[in-house]
Amino acid sequence: xxxxxxxxxxxxxxxxxxxxxxxxxxxxxxxxxxxxxxxxxxxxxxxxxxxxxxxxxxxxxxxxxxxxxxxxxxxxxxxxxxxxxxxxxxxxxxxxxxxxxxxxxxxxxxxxxxxxxxxxxxxxxxxxxxxxxxxxxxxxxxxxxxxxxxxxxxxxx
Amino acid sequence: xxxxxxxxxxxxxxxxxxxxxxxxxxxxxxxxxxxxxxxxxxxxxxxxxxxxxxxxxxxxxxxxxxxxxxxxxxxxxxxxxxxxxxxxxxxxxxxxxxxxxxxxxxxxxxxxxxxxxxxxxxxxxxxxxxxxxxxxxxxxxxxxxxxxxxxxxxxxxxxxxxxxxxxxxxxxxxxxxxxxxxxxxxxxxxxxxxxxxxxxxxxxxxxxxxxxxxxxxxxxxxxxxxxxxxxxxxxxxxxxxxxxxxxxxxxxxxxxxxxxxxxxxxxxxxxxxxxxxxxxxxxxx
Numbered sequence: 001x002x003x004x005x006x007x008x009x010x011x012x013x014x015x016x017x018x019x020x021x022x023x024x025x026x027x028x029x030x031x032x033x034x035x036x037x038x039x040x041x042x043x044x045x046x047x048x049x050x051x052x053x054x055x056x057x058x059x060x061x062x063x064x065x066x067x068x069x070x071x072x073x074x075x076x077x078x079x080x081x082x083x084x085x086x087x088x089x090x091x092x093x094x095x096x097x098x099x100x101x102x103x104x105x106x107x108x109x110x111x112x113x114x115x116x117x118x119x120x121x122x123x124x125x126x127x128x129x130x131x132x133x134x135x136x137x138x139x140x141x142x143x144x145x146x147x148x149x150x151x152x153x154x155x156x157x
Numbered sequence: 158x159x160x161x162x163x164x165x166x167x168x169x170x171x172x173x174x175x176x177x178x179x180x181x182x183x184x185x186x187x188x189x190x191x192x193x194x195x196x197x198x199x200x201x202x203x204x205x206x207x208x209x210x211x212x213x214x215x216x217x218x219x220x221x222x223x224x225x226x227x228x229x230x231x232x233x234x235x236x237x238x239x240x241x242x243x244x245x246x247x248x249x250x251x252x253x254x255x256x257x258x259x260x261x262x263x264x265x266x267x268x269x270x271x272x273x274x275x276x277x278x279x280x281x282x283x284x285x286x287x288x289x290x291x292x293x294x295x296x297x298x299x300x301x302x303x304x305x306x307x308x309x310x311x312x313x314x315x316x317x318x319x320x321x322x323x324x325x326x327x328x329x330x331x332x333x334x335x336x337x338x339x340x341x342x343x344x345x346x347x348x349x350x351x352x353x354x355x356x357x358x359x360x361x362x363x364x365x366x367x368x369x370x371x372x373x374x375x376x377x378x379x380x381x382x383x384x385x386x387x388x389x390x391x392x393x394x395x396x397x398x399x400x401x402x403x404x405x406x407x408x409x410x411x412x413x414x415x416x417x418x419x420x421x422x423x424x425x426x427x428x429x430x431x432x433x434x435x436x437x438x439x440x441x442x
Contacts, residue, residue: 002182003307004190010199010302010311011318017203017263022255025207028214029233032226035219 121156125149166387173275173383175297176305177282192305199302202266207259236261239429243436249323253435256319260312261428267303268375268420272413275382303423304375306368313368316431317360323438336441367430374423378416385409 129149164172177194213229222230240254279298286296302308324333337356338349388405391398 002176002184002190003186003310004178004182004192005188006190006192006195006305006307007311007314009191009196010308011315013196013200013203014259014263014312014315017207018252018256018259020207021210021259022252024211025214026233026255026258028217029210029230030237032217032219032222033230033234036222039219 121153124156125153128152169387169390170380170383172294172297173279174299174380176299177297192299192307194298194300195302195305195308198270198300199263199267199308202270202302203259203263206262206266210258210262232261233258236428240432243429243432244439245436246327246439249327249435249439253319253432257428257432260431261424264303264312264371264427265420265424267301267308268423270301271304271375271378271382271416271420273300275379275386299379301375301379303371304379306372309372309375310365310368312371312427313364316367316434317364319431320360320363320434320438323435327439328441332441363434367427367434371423371427374419378412378419381412382409382416385412 129145176192179191179193180189182190210229213226217226236258237254240250240257244250244253278300279296282298283293283296287293299305328336338352340352341355342348342352385405385408388401388408391401391405
């Protein structure tokens with residue numbers, strides 16, 4: 001157990017080693033540690049953000065889905081309504097056409113009946129003359145009895 | 158070689174406890190003597206430790222660390238945390254924390270030399286010494302630098318210098334000297350000598366106990382390894398010596414396992430006390 005100059009040598013070596021560590025060992029390792037801590041913190045916050053983003057997106061999806069469903073329902077209701085309206089319109093148009101056609105047919109029938117009546121009237125006059133001829137066995141001068149016939153025609157109306 | 162005989166137990170231990178010196182030490186204190194073995198192993202291990210760490214630090218990645226990097230990072234973080242808790246000045250920590258790391262790694266490596274078989278390196282050295290044409294019986298070599306009081310006191314003296322440096326730096330020379338005479342008992346002029354004496358005793362006690370604690374532990378550990386080696390060397394073919402040999406194996410195993418704890422613990426304690434003393438230098442009484 002002797003004290004000697006080894007003590008001072010050890011003292012100096014101690015400081016040199018400590019200086020070396022301070023210069024070349026400590027800063028790079030601490031830098032790596034700090035950087036990694038930052039990376040991990042960033043990663044965690046990014047994960048958190050992604051999670052909340054996902055939740056937001058899911059919520060949005062649900063909302064959109066709901067909206068789409070609503071608008072689809074609305075659309076369908078509109079379409080049905082429009083369809084019904086179209087049918088109604090078509091029905092009305094058809095009824096109108098039918099009524100028109102009926103009216104036209106009725107008009108035509110009336111004209112035809114009138115014409116037939118006219119024709120009959122003419123013929124009745126001829127028949128009446130022929131009948132009267134037969135009855136009278138005498139020729140009747142149509143010219144003479146034109147007034148009479150005209151009166152008859154008038155009465156037949 | 159004709160006079161060669163197996164050394165008896167006390168010769169064996171004395172031989173193992175003798176330093177390799179540049180010249181013979183005269184008296185208790187002799188400032189012209191160097192312990193060459195202590196210097197060789199302490200400087201060698203110190204350089205080994207810091208260069209391995211520096212190499213790793215140069216390649217340190219902030220991404221996924223390798224196993225070795227992770228192991229070093231655990232130690233560095235441990236030291237950084239302790240330093241942060243004890244030394245409250247970030248400016249001082251820039252030097253003190255790396256210093257504490259150096260202390261821990263260096264002392265751990267020096268203590269770990271204890272785990273090598275006690276005769277391994279001395280035997281190799283005696284072959285080299287003998288081959289160089291000297292008497293192998295005078296080939297002295299102690300491989301555990303921390304079992305040399307000079308080494309441990311050298312380090313604790315370095316810590317003392319640090320404490321003085323930071324005391325002056327943080328408090329200012331005037332305030333520090335003022336404190337030397339007025340703390341811990343008070344500012345009354347009659348108390349000045351008492352205060353100063355107390356402060357001196359405190360510094361000396363801190364430094365000596367700091368160095369002695371490590372030295373004592375490692376010296377005792379080394380001595381026990383030698384005694385266990387003597388048990389193992391008792392093998393002579395008889396039943397009793399056989400039992401001694403088995404005892405030596407068991408005791409050697411147990412002591413080595415226990416010593417793993419001691420070498421780590423002593424390195425840690427030395428580091429912590431370094432931080433504590435430097436931390437105290439920052440605080441005013």
